[in-house]
Amino acid sequence: MQAMSGYQKALLTLGSKDSDYLKKIYNNVAVIYAQVNDFQSAEAAFLSALDIDPKYKQANFNLGVLYAKQGNSEKALEYWAKATDRQEIFIIEEETKDSNSSK
Secondary structure, three states, rough: HHHHHHHHHHHHOOOOOOOOHHHHHHHHHHHHHHHHHHHHHHHHHHHHHHHHOOOOOHHHHHHHHHHHOOOOOHHHHHHHHHHHHOOOOOOOOOOHHHHOOOO
16 A cells, blocks of 8 residues: 555645645545555545545545445445435326326
8 A cells, every 4th residue: 555655645736726736636536545445544545535525526426335245235325325315215207197098
């Protein structure tokens, strides 16, 4: 993971003034950590991305995946809801006039 640390420092130095760039770096670094099962570092990096932009869909979605992998369904659903701009977990399908008509 020493190479990962060097990669992260280099990317943060290169894009340190652009918050849009930084959130993407944190998200991508978090994905790499998650892929090697370093869930604690992955969570910290996803949360750093969300500190920059709480509505950042990729980090919200990925953090939901991370929590699901750890068996925390409640937290996973919370972040997936944020990723889809939904405040509620359930989505109700509206019945339309056309869906009831027989052909």
